Amino acid sequence: METESLHIPDNDHYRELKKFIEEHRNTPGPLIQVLHKAQGIFGYLPKEVQFFVARELNIPFSKVYGVVTFYNFFRTEPIGKHVINVCLGTACHVKGAKDVIDAIKKELNIEVGSTTEDKFFTLSTARCFGACGLAPVMVIDEEVYGRLSPQKVINIIKDFKKAETN
Amino acid sequence: MSFYRMHIIIPMDEEAVEHGAIEVKRELSELIEKNNLKDEVKVIETGPVGVVGKGVVMIIYPERLYYYNVKPSDVKEIFEEHIVKGRIVKRIEHDYGEKRAGKIVDYKTVGLTREQKRVVLDRCSIINTLDMEEVIAKGGYSAIEKIISEKIKPEEIIEEVKNSGLRGRGGAGFPTGLKWDFTRRTPGDEKYLICNADEGEPGTYKDRLILEGDPHKLIEAMIIGGYAVGAEKGYIYIRGEYQLSIERTQKAIDDARKFNLLGKNILESGINFDIEIKKGAGAYVCGEETALIESLEGKRGQPRKKPPYPVNKGLWEKPTAVNNVETLANIPAIIINGANWFKNLGAVNSSGTKVFTILGHVEYPGLVEVEMGTPLKDIINIYGGGVKKGKKFKAALIGGAAGVFLSEKLLNVSMDYESLKENKAVLGSGAILVMDEDTSIPEILFSILKFFAHESCGQCSPCRIGTRHLVDLIYKIKNGEGTEKDLDMMLKIVETMKETSFCPLGQSVIMPVKSALTNFKEDFIKILNKKNNEEVLNA
Structure with missing residues (x-):
C-alpha cells in the first residue's frame, strides 16, 4: 500500500485527533480508543485517517486496518446523514424484524449496508442492542425506536424526511 | 433531614429517556419549586425499574401508584390533581403495581405473585443510585467499611467467596472464589481485575440494568475483588452501544474518587485501587475472556490459546481475574451477610439469585431477579404473565444464541x-x-446461525467454515429443499466444531442446533423434501 503518497491535510479535524493521540500515547493499548475518537470526528475511518493513526502511534498500517475491519462499530465508508440500524437479534427476529427491514428496504429503495442516493439515510443491521423488551427495535443515530411494525417504521422515516424539508 | 409527605420516583433508562423522562423530571421539579412544595415533595431519579414498553414511568409514594407513558405535557395535570389535591389522574394509564407491573417490577409484592429476591438489584429503582449519600445510606460501600474496620485479610475474603458457592454469571459458571484464588497465588507484583460488561448475548440486558441502575455496587465489588486478588488497577470493558451505561458508570467512578473510595490509600486503609472504563467496539467474541483481553490491549479481539489462563497470564501478560458484572454485584452482599447466608439462597451447587430477562411472546417482557432453582414455568407464567394473547407455548430458548x-x-x-x-x-x-x-423453529435457527457466521472471528477453521456451512444447510432446509442427509450433516458439523474449535464460540454452536433438531425434530422433518413433493404433485 502506497501510504507515503497519501496526502494528510492539516485541518482542525486532524489537529483534534492529534491532540487526543498525544494525550493517550502513554496509556497502554490506545488504538481502539483512538479509533473511537477518530470515527467520532470524521464520521467514518477512511484510508487517510487510518494511515494518520498508524503514523502517529508508530504502529504498522496493517495493524490499524486489521482492527478497523474486525469490529462492527468501525466504518470505512462514508455514511448518510442518518444511520438506521435494525436489530436482527433473536428476540427481534421472533417479533418480526425481517418485516421491518423489508419495509425499510422498499421505502428507501436500498439494500442493507448502502446509502440512499441523496445521502440522507444509511441502512445497516446490528446484533442485539440489549433493548430486547422493546423488540423489534431499531436505532436511528443514537435514538432507540421500539415495538416496531412495518407501518410504524415507514411513518418514522417519513417524519425524518418531513423534518428535513421544513 | 427533612420529612417529605410524598416521594416521586422517575426511573431512568434508555427507553424512558427516549420518551422524555428528563423533560418530565425537569417540568415536575420546576412546578414543585414554583409552588414552594420542595420541603414536602421529593423527586427522585432512579435506575431502571424493570417495566418495559411503557415509556416514562412515574411512581408516587406513599400510595405506590404507577403512572405509565407519562408525557411532559401530562406533568402539569399530575401535579395539580395528584400532588396538590391527591386525586388520581384517571386519564393516564396507571395502577398500583400489583395488577401488571407488580408481577415483574415490585419486589415487595406478595399474594398474587411470588416475591422477587433481590440481592444484585436491591437498590435499583428505590433510590437515586447516582447520589453518593443515598447509596451510602442504603448500605453502599459498607462491605468496604467492614473489611477495613475488621481488618479482614484478602485470603479471608477469598475463602468467604469460595464458601458462598458463587459461580460466574456470564455463562460458564466457573467458581468465582477459585478464580480469585488462582490470581492471588500467581506470583507477580502487578495484577489486574477486569469486569466483563461486553454484554453481547442476544436477548440479554441484565448487565446494562446493573450498570445503569446501580454502578456503585459494581465499583464497591471491584475494590473488594482488587484487594482480594492483589490488583491495584481495574478495567470495566463496556459495549460501545451502551452509551447511558458508560455515562452513569463514569459519573459513579468520579464520585467514588471524590470520596476517596477509589485511588490511593482508600479511606486511609493502605489499599490502592482505581478503575478505568474501556469502550468495546462491537464483537460478540469479545465476551470470551482472552478475546476481551486482546481487545483491551487494542488489538483484534481474537481468543488466545489456553493455557496459560488469564489468572496466570492475562492483560499485558500479568495475572488477571475477569468477572462478569452480575457476578461481581453479588460480592458486597456476601461480605456483609456471610457465605452461609448466600449459600442458603438458591439451589444445590447454584447458590444465590439470578437475574433473568424474559422476552419474546410473553405478556410482560422484562427482567426479574429470583432465587436460583425457580422453575422455568413460574418465571414465564408468573413474572412474564404467560404466553401472549393466550396462545399455546411452543418453545423457550434459554441462555441466548448459544x-x-x-x-x-x-x-x-x-x-x-x-x-x-x-x-x-x-x-x-x-x-x-x-x-x-x-x-417456526427452523426460521429461528436460521437467524441464530447467521449470527454465529457473522460473529465468528475467523481465527480457526472449524468455526469459520463450519458456521458458514451451517447457514447454507439451514437455508436449504427452511426453504423446503432439505433432505434427511442435510440434518445428519448439520449434527456432524456441530459435533466436529465442538471437538475442534478454538474457543467457546465455535464449541457452543452445538447447543442450539442439537437441541432444535432433537426437541423439535418433527418441525424439520415435515418440511424436508417439500419442494420436490410439491413438484411431483403438480406434475
Missing part, C-alpha cells in the same frame, strides 16, 4: 446450573426467549 431450545416437556425444569445440565441445557446469561405455537 443456548438451548426447550420444549413444553421441560417447562418444569429448575433454573440452576445443575438441573439444566442434567437436561443438556445451560443457564448461559439468563435470557429466556419464549416462542408461541406460530413460531
Whole structure:
C-alpha cells in the first residue's frame, strides 16, 4: 500500500485527533480508543485517517486496518446523514424484524449496508442492542425506536424526511 | 433531614429517556419549586425499574401508584390533581403495581405473585443510585467499611467467596472464589481485575440494568475483588452501544474518587485501587475472556490459546481475574451477610439469585431477579404473565444464541446450573426467549446461525467454515429443499466444531442446533423434501 503518497491535510479535524493521540500515547493499548475518537470526528475511518493513526502511534498500517475491519462499530465508508440500524437479534427476529427491514428496504429503495442516493439515510443491521423488551427495535443515530411494525417504521422515516424539508 | 409527605420516583433508562423522562423530571421539579412544595415533595431519579414498553414511568409514594407513558405535557395535570389535591389522574394509564407491573417490577409484592429476591438489584429503582449519600445510606460501600474496620485479610475474603458457592454469571459458571484464588497465588507484583460488561448475548440486558441502575455496587465489588486478588488497577470493558451505561458508570467512578473510595490509600486503609472504563467496539467474541483481553490491549479481539489462563497470564501478560458484572454485584452482599447466608439462597451447587430477562411472546417482557432453582414455568407464567394473547407455548430458548431450545416437556425444569445440565441445557446469561405455537423453529435457527457466521472471528477453521456451512444447510432446509442427509450433516458439523474449535464460540454452536433438531425434530422433518413433493404433485 502506497501510504507515503497519501496526502494528510492539516485541518482542525486532524489537529483534534492529534491532540487526543498525544494525550493517550502513554496509556497502554490506545488504538481502539483512538479509533473511537477518530470515527467520532470524521464520521467514518477512511484510508487517510487510518494511515494518520498508524503514523502517529508508530504502529504498522496493517495493524490499524486489521482492527478497523474486525469490529462492527468501525466504518470505512462514508455514511448518510442518518444511520438506521435494525436489530436482527433473536428476540427481534421472533417479533418480526425481517418485516421491518423489508419495509425499510422498499421505502428507501436500498439494500442493507448502502446509502440512499441523496445521502440522507444509511441502512445497516446490528446484533442485539440489549433493548430486547422493546423488540423489534431499531436505532436511528443514537435514538432507540421500539415495538416496531412495518407501518410504524415507514411513518418514522417519513417524519425524518418531513423534518428535513421544513 | 427533612420529612417529605410524598416521594416521586422517575426511573431512568434508555427507553424512558427516549420518551422524555428528563423533560418530565425537569417540568415536575420546576412546578414543585414554583409552588414552594420542595420541603414536602421529593423527586427522585432512579435506575431502571424493570417495566418495559411503557415509556416514562412515574411512581408516587406513599400510595405506590404507577403512572405509565407519562408525557411532559401530562406533568402539569399530575401535579395539580395528584400532588396538590391527591386525586388520581384517571386519564393516564396507571395502577398500583400489583395488577401488571407488580408481577415483574415490585419486589415487595406478595399474594398474587411470588416475591422477587433481590440481592444484585436491591437498590435499583428505590433510590437515586447516582447520589453518593443515598447509596451510602442504603448500605453502599459498607462491605468496604467492614473489611477495613475488621481488618479482614484478602485470603479471608477469598475463602468467604469460595464458601458462598458463587459461580460466574456470564455463562460458564466457573467458581468465582477459585478464580480469585488462582490470581492471588500467581506470583507477580502487578495484577489486574477486569469486569466483563461486553454484554453481547442476544436477548440479554441484565448487565446494562446493573450498570445503569446501580454502578456503585459494581465499583464497591471491584475494590473488594482488587484487594482480594492483589490488583491495584481495574478495567470495566463496556459495549460501545451502551452509551447511558458508560455515562452513569463514569459519573459513579468520579464520585467514588471524590470520596476517596477509589485511588490511593482508600479511606486511609493502605489499599490502592482505581478503575478505568474501556469502550468495546462491537464483537460478540469479545465476551470470551482472552478475546476481551486482546481487545483491551487494542488489538483484534481474537481468543488466545489456553493455557496459560488469564489468572496466570492475562492483560499485558500479568495475572488477571475477569468477572462478569452480575457476578461481581453479588460480592458486597456476601461480605456483609456471610457465605452461609448466600449459600442458603438458591439451589444445590447454584447458590444465590439470578437475574433473568424474559422476552419474546410473553405478556410482560422484562427482567426479574429470583432465587436460583425457580422453575422455568413460574418465571414465564408468573413474572412474564404467560404466553401472549393466550396462545399455546411452543418453545423457550434459554441462555441466548448459544443456548438451548426447550420444549413444553421441560417447562418444569429448575433454573440452576445443575438441573439444566442434567437436561443438556445451560443457564448461559439468563435470557429466556419464549416462542408461541406460530413460531417456526427452523426460521429461528436460521437467524441464530447467521449470527454465529457473522460473529465468528475467523481465527480457526472449524468455526469459520463450519458456521458458514451451517447457514447454507439451514437455508436449504427452511426453504423446503432439505433432505434427511442435510440434518445428519448439520449434527456432524456441530459435533466436529465442538471437538475442534478454538474457543467457546465455535464449541457452543452445538447447543442450539442439537437441541432444535432433537426437541423439535418433527418441525424439520415435515418440511424436508417439500419442494420436490410439491413438484411431483403438480406434475
